[in-house]
Each structure stands twice: as C-alpha cells, then as structure tokens.
Amino acid sequence: MLTMEMLQDAKKVLDGVARKTPVFQSTYINPDADVYIKCENMQVTGSFxxxxxxxxxxxxxxxxxxxxxxxxxxxxxxxxxxxxxxxxxxxxxxxxxxxxxxxxxxxxxxxxxxxxxxxxxxxxxxxxxxxxxxxxxxxxLHPFNDEYVMAGQGTVGLEIMEQVKDAEVVLCPIGGGGLISGVAFAVKQINPNCKVYGVQAAGAPSMQNALNVGKAEALASVSTMADGIAVKQPGDLTFAMCQKYVDGVVTVTEDEIASAILKLIEKHKMVAEGAGAVSVAAAMYNKVDIKGKKAVCIISGGNVDVNVLDRIIDKALQANGRITKLSVMVMDKPGQLTQLLTAIAETGANIFSVNHDRMVQDIAVSTCIVDIVAETRNKEHSEQMIEAIKAKGFTVL
Structure with missing residues (x-):
C-alpha cells in the first residue's frame, strides 16, 4: 500500500508546514536502557x-x-x-x-x-x-485508514531514522493504527533489524485484540484517559500494515499512563496527553524488552485538557505512594486526634488535610472517623506511616 516514494513526497509537501520535531535522550525513563524521546507533542497543533x-x-x-x-x-x-x-x-x-x-x-x-x-x-x-x-x-478524510494519511504520519519514522540512526527499538502509540503503520513501514525500509512495538491503553486494546484473533474486530466498549487512542476498531488497511511490519503490541494501565505523564512533567518539564504518554509508560514499566538497547519513545501529542491534568497528576501521585489517602477509626475522646497526628508527623509525612466525622453510619457512638490526606515520599514511606498509626492502637480502614 505504501511506498518510500510516497513518504518522500509527503516529506516534501510538509516542508514548511510541519516541524521536524526534536529528539532528546532521557536518563529518567528507564535506567537499564538508552531511551530517546521523539517530541511530536511539540508539533504544530500539538500532535503528529x-x-x-x-x-x-x-x-x-x-x-x-x-x-x-x-x-x-x-x-x-x-x-x-x-x-x-x-x-x-x-x-x-x-x-x-x-x-x-x-x-x-x-x-x-x-x-x-x-x-x-x-x-x-x-x-x-x-x-x-x-x-x-x-x-x-x-x-x-479518514483519521487513520488511508494511504495518504499513513504516508504523512510515516514522516515521523523518517525523522527518527535520521535523528537516531542506530535505534534498536521504536515504541509507538496505537489508536486506529495510522501513525504506527507509517512509522513501522519507514523504519523497516531503512533498518529491518529495528523492532517496532505498538502501545495501547489496557482499556482500549483494539489493535492488540485484532492481531491476536487475526481480524479487525470491534471492541464492545473502550475506557481510558488516553482519549486520542480510545478506538473500538482499527482500520483494515492499518491492520494489514501492523500484521506485516509491527513486531508486537503491548498495553499499559491507567496508573502507568498517569505515572508517565507525571514523569515527563517533573523530569523534563514536558506535557504529554494520555495517548502521547503510553510509549513512555511502556518503557518505564518494561512492557517491552529494551534492557541495554537504544529505544525511541514517540510522544504523539500534548493536547491534554488542563482541567483534567490536575486529576491525572493526583492519580499518579497516589499510584506511586506520594499522596496517601486513608480513613482511621478513633475513639471519640479528648487527645485521640492529637495522638493520631503525632504518629503521622513522627514518620516525616506531611499532612495536607484532616476531616473529623462523628456522623458516620454503622459505627459505634463512642468512635469517629478521621479522613487524612498526607504527602509521602513513596510506597514504602506510605506503608511506614500506616504501620505507625496501627502501632498506636488505631484502626486503619
């Protein structure tokens, strides 16, 4: 369906319209691999x-x-x-x-x-x-199941091969499959030994499912924060391209996607949307064997709604044990709240909020519930805080 002539033609047509987006090395994504990030979130309109x-x-x-x-x-x-x-x-x-x-x-x-x-x-x-x-x-104008669309997206692959000439693995987000079809074709034409893996949200694994069953079936439903790849059914053209040129498709969870977004913000001061961050999530959580290899993660877009971003960050902080939310049952008598908060403070956790509630159903009248949100360093620190609370005789619900 595609030819290198089409991709080269697309490259010429896009000259002066689309940016040749940067690639940079990251030492934070996976300590066991040489990871590079292709920044299509910096493209005109914010995506590839x-x-x-x-x-x-x-x-x-x-x-x-x-x-x-x-x-x-x-x-x-x-x-x-x-x-x-x-x-x-x-x-x-x-x-x-x-x-x-x-x-x-x-x-x-x-x-x-x-x-x-x-x-x-x-x-x-x-x-x-x-x-x-x-x-x-x-x-x-179909968003992915079209040869011209795939050829245009394939210019991302051409750029990767120019910018990271000895790349061994390329990790690419998949929704309908237009991006990975063009990228995988370009990469394999230039370096057949370079592996190309697709990454989907676990809540929308349409291409992975299609490759497993051998045909492009529609999922009953999809659910993911990665709205850009929330596609029930891949195209027949993109499915055929993935069968021929893609080495495998993996999935990442919502917590993993959120953690990848947070990692990019904290370590690289870079904003990626959920769909754009799945490739980084796959590298972070070793969904593909990249140990000792030069791997390129395509961040396909950065158009995340700022009203949603704070919820994504909060989800990532909780998933990584950096925010701990818990409810504790205490006796309703003077000094109990002070003892509880002292136990937390002694572990070095930072309390964000406390809510003391006597009006909870199905508990004894002599007890109350204290809801706490605390900042912790990691999951181990969170567990230490919880154990310290228990050691003082309190019940963590």
Missing amino acids: KLRGAYFKTASLTDAEAQKGVIACSAGNHAQGVALAAQKKGIPAVICMPESAPMAKVEATRSYGAEVVLVPGVYDDAAAKATQLQQEKGYTF
Missing part, C-alpha cells in the same frame, strides 16, 4: 496528526476540495484537518465525541472548522461523519 491530514488534503482533486471536507476525531486529527483546510481555503466539518477535551474542541474551532459534537466515543463520531458525508457530499 497534522502530517497525515495535510498530506491527504494536498492530494485532493479540485472537485473533491470544492465539496468541502469532513472528518471524525477525538481531537488531534480534527485540529490537523481544520488547519490543513484553512491553509488550502477548503470548508471543513469535524465530528467529535462529546467526551473530547474542551481544549481540543475549541482549538479545532479556532482553525475555522465547523464542529459537530456526537454522544459516545470516536466510533460514534465516525458513524455521524459518514452519515453527513453521504447526505451533503463532503469529501471524507
């Missing part, structure tokens, strides 16, 4: 999607362009299509899930596109876009 959207738009005939374009997206493809259409002077309609981050919705509108919000997830938005395309005659 501009590459495929613009190359596809540039390939349209005059007749197709005159009809206007329609696309479906959880947010990043939407922005890519909207900007590409704006640059080409083409009307654009974008169907987005109602659950798409508000920041992505508003950014899409800012590029001049008409946004249609659809109840459900990406696949529901895709069905609506298909309906409108048939009714209005728009030209449909």
